[in-house]
Amino acid sequence: MQCTASNPSAAAAPLAFESMGQGPVLVLVAGLGGLGRFWKPVAQILSSHWHVLSFDHPGVGGSAARGPQSIATIAQAVLDLMDAQGIARFSCLGHSTGGLVAQALALDAPQRLQSLVLSSTWAQPDRHFRDLFALRRIVLERAGEGAYAVLGQLLGYPPAWYASALAQDTVPQWGWGGAAQNALTAERIDMLLGYERAAELGRIAQPTLIVGAADDQIVPFHHAQDLARRMPHACTLELSGGHFVPATRPAEYARAIHEFLLRHG
Template sequence: MHPADPALSASATPPLAFESVGAGPTLVLVAGLGGLGRFWRPVAQILARDWHVLSFDHPGVGGSAPRGAQAIGSIAAAVLELLDAQGIRQFSCVGHSTGGLVAQALALDAPARLQSVVLSSTWARPDRHFRDLFALRRVVLERAGEGAYAVLGQLLGYPPTWYDRELAGADVPPWPQGDASRNALTAERIDMLLGYERADELPRIAQPTLVVGAADDQIVPFHHAHDLAQRIPHAQLLQLDGGHFVPATRPADYAEALARFLRGHG
């Protein structure tokens, strides 16, 4: 267990806000830096044809109460508590971006419970490019505010044609400063992901693993997916197009790729 993270057997804490759809083997979907379970709704509705799909707001985000300082281990502990409350012992997990760190923690620290794992648009170890990008995003958040930070994330996270079609407006985007406490939480979560790294432990992951990356991802470039797949024994590597937020830009293709993998390793 990583010494910087709370124990995964932590005592009872405030419940998570979560969504549950479908029936069958349990599949937990873990969102990225934004931490909102609704990120997964288009994908969850497709996968719910064959799985019991759980998604949730990270502790302190959306409808979920805070559980102390933001930490990957705290999110992993919250996942296990949510499953325990529903009497679910075995599950598979899909972690996207920051959620991929949570999935790694679950694979390493609760191996008897995790049947298979998908690591999506995530990383093993932040390199200099990654650190500089997130440091810049933090500066934009603190100096220009929530609006500029959000638009920068969209410009980086979505393919240009998808952005123009789905997000862009006729006018220059608004740049509200946003709520100070919410901005501070986002900054803390950026520090959380930059401070978490267990790359040297990844060869211990024994569960069937699919690593998914997008060739046009500007936030977590594809070489991170390649690095992850090399570190985890027998991991499968899948390359898609669709930017960093490929579950949102190509939900049907993404869900089908996950389903093909999960059917073989349920």
Template sequence: MSSSIYSATQGQGAAVVLISGLGGLASFWAPLVAPLSRDYQVLTFDHPGVGHSRLDGPPSIPGIVDAVLQLLDEHGIERAHVVGHSTGSLVAQSLALDHPQRVASAVLSSGWAKPDKRFEDFFAYRQYLLAQLGGAAYTALTRLVAYPSAFYNEQFATAGALDVEAPSEVDVAMTQARMAMLLNYHRRDELHRLRLPVAVVGAGDDYVIAFHHSQDLARLIPGAQLVELSGGHFAPVTRTHAYHAVLRHFWESLT
């Protein structure tokens, strides 16, 4: 359980909690916070053990759930729309299953119900690469597979050779532990119990978490809406306008 969680709030209105993926940083959502906060109270946070948030013990999905509940209580929020991206979708699933009274709706973004063999093999490769080559090589692989080619060329490409031995701020031990955390946790067999509004959002060109995982989630959750975008694994960043429109349309349909 965390002893100190960094969080930030912006805007006023119905509460929205944005839960980031494997990186676990509140800053992942920066492009989306500005448009959302015009009409909503937007809460972001660093996961326990990541960024400015401390952690006592190993990371876990239930530990992140506890952190979200702690933040809701601290900010006097009874219920919130919850948006969980990638690893954050596991947190959103658990929140919705175990604390439905706190969840007005859930958006499961680039998520999955349970890892399949391709998922397991790809994450095993990422763990191996991180252990053998370090943080710079790991980050380079993530950028190459998680972003669309045009976005990569605009944001990350350099004139020189790719430097996979550059100094890196990646916390190797924590990143390894967080990958193990998500590989060893699922609630697939319980998703049929969900009785709150759920939208499942995936990208057809997501190489990290293939779109069929979103299709699987939508089949398993009663009444879930399925939305397909493009933009690779990080559609909230690469297709912010379209992603924002999907969220707004979903939430406005509930009123």
């Protein structure tokens, strides 16, 4: 069920979200692209046992903007959505940039969070991470959104999966995208590079599963290990399937999330 919601007690812009299934509540937070539809294969599986909510980040897709892009704004949008739905406590699964949102929720609204899953995300950018995103930003600015998107696919998906699911017989048509979309994506890159609360992660008390992929070229698995070292109640799970493992291995991924939440939900 696709809906829009806002919190009437706060001057919050409408948020486009999708609600599936019944049971304990699990909120799915997408990565840099910010679109709730990223989660569709995983959400369909998990909704057999959980009340799953996914959403478009503020200013992305069907959701109205709420000022400048920031991790804090996305986290507040989650809380507003939960308030509008009358949900007091929930578990949260954040992928990539969404993992920063999940960390912010655990730090700033711990009483609302039942358990936490951090997927293909990081505690703080290292030099490799910053250089990679600096390169992606240059591609965005000089070649446009289309080339930026193709580069993200080449980095984010395993070669065999890319060849079977995304590759075409001709060279990709990457000369698309307008100035407004380019500016929004650049702002969101700056948002993730500017966010870091690594020194605070030790106070997260929720049971936490940290999922990473051995073949992730965007957020290598050592970031999962770094997160686990900083969080006293965390365990790690190493999969394969590239940065976008929820898309490339949805059944295996969803099963791991389900089993963790059953133990700690």
